Amino acid sequence: MKKIIFSALALVALSGTYSCTKLEENVLDEASVSGLSDRQLADGNIAPVYALLPNIFLHTNYFAVQEISTDEAILPYRGGTDWGDNGIYLALHQHTHTSTDPNLLNTWNLLAQSLSRSVSAVNTLPNLKDPSAAIYLAEARGMRAYYSMLMLDLFGVVFVKDDPQANSKILRGEAAYNYILSELLAAEPSLSPSVGPGRMSKGAAWGLLARLYLNAAVYRDRYATQFTFQPADMDKVVEYCDKIINSGQYQLSRDYFSIFNSNNHDNKELIFAVDQRAELNGTNRLAYFSISGDQFPLPAYPAANGTDGPAITPDYYRSWTSAYSPKDPSVDPRFYKQNLSIYSNPADSCVAEGDFNINRGILRGQQYGLLRVNGAFLRCPDGKYKVGRLTNVTRNRPTVPVIFTEQVDFTVAGSDYSTGYRVEKYEFSKKSTSGRNLGDADISIVRLADVYLMRAEAKLRKSNDAASALADVNTVRAARTLTTPPPALTTMDLDLLFRERGFELYWEMVRRTDMIRFGKYEGTWTEKTNNNTRKRIFPIPQTAIDGASNLPGYLVQNESY
Template identity: 55%
Template sequence: MKTEMKNTIKLALLAFSMLLSWSCTDLEEKILDESLSGGALESDLVQGAVAPAYGMLPEFYRHTRYFAVQEISADEAILPYRGGRDWGDNGIYIELHQHTYTPVHSNVRQCWDYLTVMISRTVLAINVLTPLAETDAEARVFLAEVKGLRAFYNMIVLDLWGIAFQKDEAGELSTILRGNDAVEYIRTEFESVIDDLRTDVGPGRLTKGGAWALLARLHLNAAVWRDPYSTNFDFTTADMDKVIEYANLVINSGQYELSPEYFAVFDNDNHTNSELVFAVDQRPDLNGHNRMSYFSMSDNFYGNPLYPQANGTDGAAITSDFYQSWVQAYGDVDPAEADARFFWEAMVVPEDSCIAAEDFEVNRGIYRGLQFGLQNNGRRLPFIMCDDGRYKIGKLRDWRRAEANAYVDFEEEINFTPEGSDYNTGFRVEKYQWSKSSDDGRNKGEADLVIVRLADLYMMRAEAKLRKGDAPGALADVNLVRASRTARPDVTPPPLAEMTEDILFRERGFEFYWEHQRRTDMIRFGKYEDTWTEKTNSDVQRRLFPIPQAAIDGASDTPGYLVQNPSY
């Protein structure tokens, strides 16, 4: 049996190398290791078929890929041409934000390339596992997982481009599905695997809870995905009932808990945090990345005194519009003093003091104003030490500016003018804990990247209740999530008094900012055509991204197979 299995895998991997040709890109290979197998099956099977189906998720969830198309295209994040020198990238981030993206847009193409290869890998794994699953129980579990992954990847493709790929055999041409056909295909795929999924291998693998959660997300967005250009989405009672049903299954399973400390959900050791339902596994030695931590932070910011080469990059910031939604919600009270989700001063040290490396920690949440941190005499130079061997802490010098008093001092206003694009513009986000092992600020991430967590099940259930006319029920669910953040009682968010669609949309922003959801939420709540900082385009056809021109050209031998989305 073992020799037969190895020969099957070798033949499948040979076919897989040919399969990759239908998405041309230079992809960085990231493969999971023994974390999948636990020694239950031959490592050839895990490494050769199952691990590749998961293995590209960290790279897909990078700041310049899925994050960029979901957050920078929305009212939450903005990335100007910093100082006229950094993050210009031929205007691709400006195009994303202003909804002027085209079929040759780099970030959109990268997302397409990754997702099509990820779907191909699941198909290969399914072909390898299907005959083995007839006699091997563990192979049946892995088969269910990769089928569920195929549905999940297709769900993202449907959200971004309005299509899904139905493909069961590695050598066949995918069938392109749209609208209700795509929604129903993804639904039935998820439903078909639930019985074979496990409950005790998450959050980095797909479990029953993960499939239920993704089904809730599917039904919540089904009205949009069936008719993405509609002026009045039809949120049917049947769909909303399904959202509530699947949310209840996760909530009532007893497997998950809301985290008392909000930012613990995004800690380096969050793999064991019971709020996570499904996540991108980035435990040490799994080749993860720290880019969700370094992306927004100042070039003069260092997250670990042991690594003087590991700094931020002055990338994306929050828009003034998004910041003002916090201000408007709390009035005269500073949001940092009202809501545990806004900011956590994890490192409380006096100005011009000293700190030991083991005591150094990075503040979390939304950074505003004058910043303090590790001291040095220039970018990426050794840190200044105190006489007792600890590290000097003080005002962060901005080494990109010549003035002696140039400090990192974040301003609220940020835009695409030269003044609004400077290095100090825009409040920044540090939601994920800075890696303790990243020696260049970018690599070796340890925190699992959230795909879905328990709070979202409550919030999705709240939205379904609200769309059915049950505002008190929706209010109770949202207030339950708010009240759960009790680790710092002085900033546990107070209960809301009422619930409307606008309040729920605002609350989703507070709970899920920087979590790859904002564009999808804006479309569902009818706000993607609104005006915000540096964005006035109200074309409803921008709800979907253009299919990359390279993919259209590559399918030209099959007329009518891959049709470009309208307006591109």
């Protein structure tokens, strides 16, 4: 009987990492799917291609490896009791991580599983006659290229296979880069321009092509002393950025933080994103990852608090203060958005449930919020919620205020619960059924501001066209007009552009890739002095190496691990 791969019903074979590496999958015979239309079969094959994307972007997976390994984020052993995790976050930040790091393993496995599902879809969709199958096929091929791009960026390897039953071919360096490029180019013509940010669209492919060309020098020669950015690659960056900008389909947001609101799925700045809408059981956990355990953003959920997770490093914070001195960096609307009126009107400490929103952006100093006693929020005589100065009640230290400090490090004092300025970029979901885990804000992968900044960088790298690069950067800055936009810059070079990318794209999981491309990943920052260029990529998880040991030479560990 003819076999049909049907990923919606057949689970990918996940019995071990080796099976993921080989991209094996189970199959069901066609009797198992009898009675389904070609449209239902097409839908059933494309859905699994996207299904694990939210898991990849979980706060302890892709976010951790892309941010905590950089000068933007640091996660100490909080209070000597929280976030210890056998030192994995300390090691990730200090570039002393090993091949047994569980977050690296989780990210590897999720990427491998997503590749497997993509291969299944690419093999099945051509056999279906529904008109949707052709677009779905392009999406599956584009997503396979995207997952391969993440695998190359993180681990320096790409797995290539077309026959689901065959072993994957492993590519590295320029061969891996060329494969991803060819797949994106092949998928792009058949992609839809209007499927929304949660799917692989024509605009998403253009954005990923621009990003791929921009990082081509890194992917071709990972350990180069100095990367060679070829003019032809930079021309391609500009070409694909132009396609996005000139399409008229996307728009820079007047309100910076609306890009990260819980209803952001229709925000026109998003080009490609992880679809986290409530009806899809979104799992965006970035809203609570960084904030205090005594910050409760939703009156309806007295158990939905922060985790006292990562803070920004003093080094990253000082990039803001040095840029705006003697003014406070809050003059830039991307840095901070004040929502609690108690700051400007201390007497206004009773807030209706519908009016309560915690502050957004980079949070410093004394924090204010809902006051919680014995598991319940205090109420004012009129029934509104009492808002006031927060203390470490949940840490059984009710007399110690929640004051976020600039200094944070791995010392006992620097690892306390309130050390480090925190980030509240994504909004807590008011539609969530739990208030904490089911965040429904789409997570940005490519957005229009990044496209302008990529185009600016390509112009600088190709011909030092500072005037055009400056115009692109100032276009992004001038767009944030809901409040007073940041002042226009008057000069532009690569260091200033790197700083600007840090201001615009912080906490968006591009920092590690940026630092490597700009030659700053071997630098020194808070608690990090390691300058080994081999740390530009992560180790292949040891379980994957062990699982492939029956094929000698098949999967070789990256250098220095």
